[in-house]
Amino acid sequence: MRRPRSLTRGRRFSRGGTLRTLAGILAVVTAVITAMVTVSSAQSNRDAYRDAFKAWRQGDLNLERDAAASTDLSSRTEADAAAAARYTTARSAYLRAAVAQNNASVQWLTTARLAPEPDLAPAVDLQRLVAQSTEQVATQIATYADDSDPALQPVRQSLARERSALVALSGAINDRQTAATKAAGAWIVVEQTRVRAMEPYEAMAGALRGEASGLDQEALAWAEYYRKLAEDTRAVVTTTTPSPTTVSGVRINNPARNPSGAAPADAAGGVRVNNPAGGTTAPRPNSPATAPPGGSSGSRFVGAWAYQMGGLYHGPEPDVVNLVVKEEGGMLTGTVDARFWPFGDIKTVTSLRFEFSGAPGTGRVQSLPLVTADGAKGSIELIPGPAFNLLEINFFTDRRPGKMTYGNMMLLRR
Amino acid sequence: MSARLLPTVCLVSIYLVGGASIGSAQNVTPEALAAAQATAEKTEKDWFAQAQRLDAKLAPLLPCDATAKKAIQDVSHASDVRVTALMNYLRMASAQAAGQTQAARRLLATEESQAPEAADERTDAALERSAIEAQNANLAASFNARPGLADARNALGEINDIAARRTTFADQEASGRDRGLAALRDLVTAYQNREAALKQETDAFQAESTRWSTYYSVRLSRAQAECTAVGGGSPSAPARTPAKGAVKGKKKQ
Numbered sequence: 001m002r003r004p005r006s007l008t009r010g011r012r013f014s015r016g017g018t019l020r021t022l023a024g025i026l027a028v029v030t031a032v033i034t035a036m037v038t039v040s041s042a043q044s045n046r047d048a049y050r051d052a053f054k055a056w057r058q059g060d061l062n063l064e065r066d067a068a069a070s071t072d073l074s075s076r077t078e079a080d081a082a083a084a085a086r087y088t089t090a091r092s093a094y095l096r097a098a099v100a101q102n103n104a105s106v107q108w109l110t111t112a113r114l115a116p117e118p119d120l121a122p123a124v125d126l127q128r129l130v131a132q133s134t135e136q137v138a139t140q141i142a143t144y145a146d147d148s149d150p151a152l153q154p155v156r157q158s159l160a161r162e163r164s165a166l167v168a169l170s171g172a173i174n175d176r177q178t179a180a181t182k183a184a185g186a187w188i189v190v191e192q193t194r195v196r197a198m199e200p201y202e203a204m205a206g207a208l209r210g211e212a213s214g215l216d217q218e219a220l221a222w223a224e225y226y227r228k229l230a231e232d233t234r235a236v237v238t239t240t241t242p243s244p245t246t247v248s249g250v251r252i253n254n255p256a257r258n259p260s261g262a263a264p265a266d267a268a269g270g271v272r273v274n275n276p277a278g279g280t281t282a283p284r285p286n287s288p289a290t291a292p293p294g295g296s297s298g299s300r301f302v303g304a305w306a307y308q309m310g311g312l313y314h315g316p317e318p319d320v321v322n323l324v325v326k327e328e329g330g331m332l333t334g335t336v337d338a339r340f341w342p343f344g345d346i347k348t349v350t351s352l353r354f355e356f357s358g359a360p361g362t363g364r365v366q367s368l369p370l371v372t373a374d375g376a377k378g379s380i381e382l383i384p385g386p387a388f389n390l391l392e393i394n395f396f397t398d399r400r401p402g403k404m405t406y407g408n409m410m411l412l413r414r
Numbered sequence: 415m416s417a418r419l420l421p422t423v424c425l426v427s428i429y430l431v432g433g434a435s436i437g438s439a440q441n442v443t444p445e446a447l448a449a450a451q452a453t454a455e456k457t458e459k460d461w462f463a464q465a466q467r468l469d470a471k472l473a474p475l476l477p478c479d480a481t482a483k484k485a486i487q488d489v490s491h492a493s494d495v496r497v498t499a500l501m502n503y504l505r506m507a508s509a510q511a512a513g514q515t516q517a518a519r520r521l522l523a524t525e526e527s528q529a530p531e532a533a534d535e536r537t538d539a540a541l542e543r544s545a546i547e548a549q550n551a552n553l554a555a556s557f558n559a560r561p562g563l564a565d566a567r568n569a570l571g572e573i574n575d576i577a578a579r580r581t582t583f584a585d586q587e588a589s590g591r592d593r594g595l596a597a598l599r600d601l602v603t604a605y606q607n608r609e610a611a612l613k614q615e616t617d618a619f620q621a622e623s624t625r626w627s628t629y630y631s632v633r634l635s636r637a638q639a640e641c642t643a644v645g646g647g648s649p650s651a652p653a654r655t656p657a658k659g660a661v662k663g664k665k666k667q
Contacts, residue, residue: 046534053538057545064552067566068559098531105594108521112514115444117507120454120500121619129465136469151643158636165629172622179611179618186608193604197597204590210583218576225569229553232563 045097049090056083063229073233081226081388088219095212102205109198114191117184123177127170134166223387298327298360301334301382305391305411313409316343323393323411325382332368333357336380336395340404352404354397356380376400389413442510450503457496464489478641486637490630497623504616511612515605522598529595532588539577539584546574 060076067073141159144152307313307321319341325334338352356379358368366382378397385391389412396406468489475482550570557563 046531046538050538053541062552064549064556066556067553067563068556101528105521105525108517112517114514115448118451118455120451120503121458121496125462129462133469154639155636155643158632158639162629162632162636165625165632169622169625169629172618172625176615176618176622179615183608183611183615186604186611190601190604190608193597193601197594197601200590200592200594200597204587204594207583207586207590211580211587214576214580214583218573218580221569221573221576225566225573228569229563229566232560232566 046094049087049094052083052087052090056080056087059083067229067233070233072230074230077226077230078388081223084222084226085219085387085389088215088222092212092215092219095208095215099205099208099212102201102208106198106201106205109194109201112194114187117180117187119180119184121176123173123180126173130166130170130173134163134170137163137166220387227388298330298332298366300384300388301325301332301360301366301391302327304414305393306414307338307409308412311410311412313407315406315408316340316346316404318407318409319349321393321407321409321411323391327360330359331357332360332366332382334368334380336370336393338404338407340407343404346402346404348402350402350404352397352407354378354380354395370395370397372397372400372403374400374403376403376405378405385410442506442513447503447506447510450499450506454496454499454503457492457499461489461492461496464492472637477637477644482637483634486630486634490627490634493623493626493630497619497626500619501616501623504612504619508609508612508616511605511609515602515609518598518602518605522595522602525591525595525598529591532584532591535584536581536588539581543574543577543581546570546577550574 060080063073063076063080066076137159141156141163144156144159302325305323305325307318311318317340319339321336321338323334323336325332327333333356335355336353340346340350340352342348342350352372354370354372354376356368356370358366360366364384368380368382370378370380372378376398378395380393380395383392383394391411391413392409393411394408397403399405468485471485472482550567553563553567553570557567
């Protein structure tokens with residue numbers, strides 16, 4: 001059975017990824033997601049991110065203040081991290097829309113370049129032609145000047161008219177040349193002005209890209225900040241041995257302090273259940289060594305997740321992947337409905353549905369057994385993504401003819 | 415098709431092609447304009463070559479030689495063809511210029527409508543900064559009571575730095591927008607001036623083409639007068655040998 005490499009450990013990314021690597025991944029993922037949001041969402045306007053900003057900033061005003069005394073802010077930091085992510089996503093969508101609009105202006109200014117005005121009827125050549133004819137007519141006029149033969153009178157008159165016509169023609173050529181020179185000058189001014197106009201729009205494009213890029217960094221930084229805030233407040237618990245609290249028959253070491261008026265926290269809300277009733281007397285630490293900071297309690301995975309078109313994957317390209325994870329009775333259960341584009345020997349679009357269930361381990365990555373709708377067995381790894389709203393899954397099953405037997409992709413929380 | 419009809423067919427073709435190109439919209443494609451330019455260049459070259467040779471061609475001919483009238487008429491037709499082609503090009507160039515003026519106006523209108531965005535951007539950036547500062551102040555107070563919050567405090571400090579850089583970018587964007595709007599207004603004016611200049615050039619060329627037409631008409635009249643002077647009816651009539659010396663020099667000089 002072939003196991004696909006993890007997205008974060010496979011050939012797409014360096015082994016043993018550092019925070020910088022994760023930051024890079026997040027930047028790419030964020031870029032992909034926000035690009036999709038930009039295209040597909042009507043929310044990419046100022047109101048959308050302002051609403052998200054307002055919701056975030058009015059959500060938990062005392063978080064930092066309460067950090068002085070609270071022993072576990074996990075649920076609150078997660079809520080704030082989610083709100084921050086909603087804001088940065090909306091803000092990024094707005095900025096990228098602004099970048100796209102600005103790029104369109106730059107593009108227009110670039111393509112509006114005009115070809116130089118051609119000199120299609122060079123006045124110099126025409127004037128030479130006219131001068132030659134005028135000279136020839138003048139010679140003829142001179143030839144007949146002293147001849148008093150009345151039969152030649154019409155010829156003399158014709159020559160005089162011709163000379164007048166040539167003089168008028170010469171003047172008209174001059175006039176036209178003057179107008180052509182003016183038009184050529186106007187072309188030069190247009191081109192100079194057009195090039196001059198490109199500079200500020202290119203500068204704006206750079207500034208907007210800088211803002212968007214800064215926001216991507218900020219999105220990552222906010223996730224990191226809230227993670228650290230939760231970690232820093234939890235860290236105190238390991239040294240202070242808190243008194244256990246019992247809620248609904250479950251003994252909880254450090255229930256999150258409820259914001260005023262908030263509903264009591266529960267396990268799915270991010271409260272760390274250390275010692276179920278009837279367990280050992282001594283409470284286990286909240287952050288065991290095997291779990292990295294901000295590590296993977298079951299709640300980290302709970303929820304609805306989906307693959308975003310154009311997102312990261314390794315191996316078969318997903319068309320649709322929907323994952324729902326629940327935590328019930330201390331067990332993680334979930335279903336995956338997926339559809340893949342043709343890959344390898346499989347020449348058609350294939351669907352795959354499986355369910356998985358198991359007790360969450362203490363490690364960052366959860367590995368759980370799965371059973372497909374047609375009875376094949378296998379396993380799935382749930383791997384926390386570089387941001388709270390990202391989850392990597394990595395699954396494999398027994399070989400079934402015509403069925404996809406493995407997959408590896410990054411999912412976005414819905 | 416007779417050689418006489420050929421220039422007329424050319425004329426009609428140029429009218430039809432040119433008319434279709436212009437009639438399609440003010441949005442003249444660069445390809446259509448390039449094609450019109452190529453046609454204008456070719457017809458100009460053809461006419462100029464004929465016009466240059468005309469006097470030399472007429473010089474050895476007798477006054478009533480039908481070849482003389484035909485030579486003048488051929489050059490006149492070639493002139494008409496090139497005038498039509500040139501006018502077609504100028505009209506298309508004018509239409510293109512008008513289209514670009516409109517497009518530049520639309521771009522300016524769009525950008526002007528976006529102008530308040532720069533101020534909004536600055537305002538929002540300032541709001542974000544003040545919110546971060548408030549968080550920072552609260553966290554600093556908590557940090558004093560709980561030094562273990564150092565990591566979080568540092569992380570928030572980094573966010574503050576990033577937000578500060580974003581504010582700088584927002585200022586640059588606002589500055590660029592102001593300069594861009596001014597440049598776009600200049601560009602619209604430049605396009606309008608060019609459009610007007612092209613119209614003047616078109617009018618001037620129209621006037622010149624009338625002069626050319628008059629000239630060839632007068633040139634043909636002279637040939638007729640010369641033939642009449644030697645007793646011929648018309649240069650195109652069956653050739654009558656003029657009496658020697660009836661017209662001084664007999665041959666045109």
